[in-house]
Amino acid sequence: MSEDQKKQLEQQLWNIANALRGKMNADEFRDYILGFIFYKYLAEKMEIYANNILEQDKIYFRDIQENTENGKQYIEAIKEASLEKLGYFLKPSELFSEIAKRGNSDSNAFILEDLQKILTNIQLSTMGTQSEEDFDNLFEDMDLNSTKLGKTAEARNAIIAKVLMHLDEIDFKLQHTELDVLGDAYEYLIGQFASGAGKKAGEFYTPQEVSKILAKIVTSGKNRLKSVYDPTCGSGSLLLRVAKEVEDVSNFYGQEMNRTTYNLARMNMILHGVHFLKFDIKQEDTLEHPQHKGLEFEAIVANPPFSAQWSANPLFTSDDRFSQYGKLAPGSKADFAFVQHMIYHLAENGIMAIVLPHGVLFRGGAELHIRKYLIEQKNYLDAVIGLPANIFYGTGIPTCILIFKKCRETPEDILFIDASKGFEKVKNQNMLRDEHIDKIVATYRDRTVIEKYSHKATLEEIANNDYNLNIPRYVDTFEEQEEIDIQAVMSSIKELEAKRADLDVQIEMYFKELGLVF
Structure with missing residues (x-):
């Protein structure tokens, strides 16, 4: 598929999304359109898989008569295989195209109840299987009886039937297994919703250019990863971005507090072809109720909520994640609590990269104590990268990336990169282009010193600055003005x-x- 065809698919899906929107806000119609796309994906994947099984019998899945004795035997055999391979099952009558045709037939059939039942049946098909947790309440945010879709049942039925019809006309190219066309289009839609969601966008989406930087850094020097982890995974986009930088990722791990976003992350994983046994996404507050305790990961990435509040409960001083530091991050700013949590989970040969506000570089008190411990006692901090302002949705503040390793190749210095001026302004947002991303990543990997851009600071230099990591202390960007x-x-x-x-x-x-x- 060419780049033009890919963009055409993205635009088609976005046009359908806007047709559904009506008076709903971005959050609400996002859940419906992404849910319908996901249902279509599951149905088409199911049909392709079933047709491959039935090929030797020279019959097609959708032609099976479900109520005949012969049909029931076929259905049972395919269901058993499908649950093991795909993790779920749909009957021929439950396929997306079938319900779309019925909703748009001459009789204008009422499909809402059947559609809701099908979405429930997808989940029920997994009960008692290994994929049960991955499909549990996956469609709970799609209330087809919501008055936001229409004041009457007939109005709701009409709009949903219209959306299903338009989606049914789009070829997702699932037969072409080497292409991830739908995955890319899904990512595009999530990004579009994020750009219109204001402050809430940061809860579920990291801009792709920032994701690229994090992903390229944590995969430096590696073709395969045993595991990748994101403790605040949002829609899962950052985890999936890491996978694009290597040949294979054995296992994906993530945790997300928001229930709706947690559902979106699981959909995103499945839709990108990640087998249900290869990902473990949990729904809980990462700092208060960690779900992967004791596990270590080869690559860790995160874009946690900036300066979020947390309990800072004194009981955490005996928690393995925080106990060695002697102090907890302040309750009003959880930034370093996320850093400590991630370092606890970092494997000896691993790399972690986290996006944080600049305050973590210079704030005093407990944060200074933790910063000093990480550098002076542990020597885990590998690099500090300053990013441009106004590149995140919902906030214009400048941010930085902190990179940590437990076994550093260059333990005698810490690399500072000031990439704050490398961007292109697009409307109200600053954008990092490929040349900006490539320069950041290459400078980090090669640890290159570039005048007014990067500097390797010795540990002594940092100690002399009282462990203040403010980038201008290390990278001199002062431009002399011409003498008048x-x-x-x-x-x-x-x-x-x-x-x-x-x-x-x-x-x-x-x-x-x-x-x-x-």
Whole structure:
């Protein structure tokens, strides 16, 4: 598929999303359109898989008569295989295209109840299987009886039937297993919703250009990863971005507090072809109720909520994640609590990269204590990268990336990169282009010193700065202004004054000729 065809698919899906929107806000119609796309994906995947099984019998899945004895035997055999391979099951009558055709037939069939039942049946098909947790309440945010879709049942039925019809006309190219066309289009939609969601966007989406930087950094020097973890995984986009940088990721782990976003993350994983046994996404507050305790991960990435509040409960001083530091991150700013949590989970050969506000670089108190411990006692901090302001949805503040390793190749210094001026302004947002991303990543990987861009600070230099990591202390970006030749400026002013006097004389002559007073 060409880039133009890919963009065409993205635009088609976005147009359908806007048709559904009506008076709903971005959050609400996002859940419906992404849910319908996911249902279509599951149905098409089911049909392709079933047709492959039935190929030797020279029949098609959708042609099976479900109520005949022969049909029931086929259904049972396919269901058993499908639950093991795909993790779920749909009957021929429950396929997306079937319900779309019924909803848009001449009789204008009422499909809402059947559609709600099908979405429930997808979940029920997994009960008692290994995929049960991955499909549990996956469609709970799609209330087809919500008045937001229409005041009457008939109005709701009409709009949903219309959306299903338009989606049914789109070819997701699932037969072409080497292409992730739908996955890319899904990511595009999530990004579009994020751009219109204001402050809430940061809860579920990291801008793709920032994701690329994090992903490229944590995969440096590696073709395969045993595991990747995101403790605040949102829609799962950052985890999936890491997978694009290597040949294979054995296992994906994530935790997300928001229930709706947690559902979106699981959908996103499945839709990108990640087998249900290869991902473990949990729904809970990561700091208060961690779900992966004791596990270590080869790559860790995160874009946690900036300066979020947390309990900072004194009981956490005996928690393995925080106990060695002697102090907890302040309750009003959980930034370093996330850092400590991630370091606890970082494998000895691992790399972690976390996006945080600049305050973590210089704030005092408990944060200074933790910062000093990480550098002086542990020597885990590998690099500090300053990003441009206004690149995140919902906030214009400048941010930074902190990179940590337990076994550093260059333990004698810490690399500072000031990438704050490398961006392109697009409407109200600053964007990082490929050349900006490539420069950041190459500078980090090669630990290159570039005038006014990067600097390798010794541990002694950092200690002399009282462990203040503010980037301008290490990267001098001061631009000397050209000296002004005062004599030349004065001469120029005198010339202009003389010209003005001449003009005044000429104008006075014209006024006299016209009989006017100058």
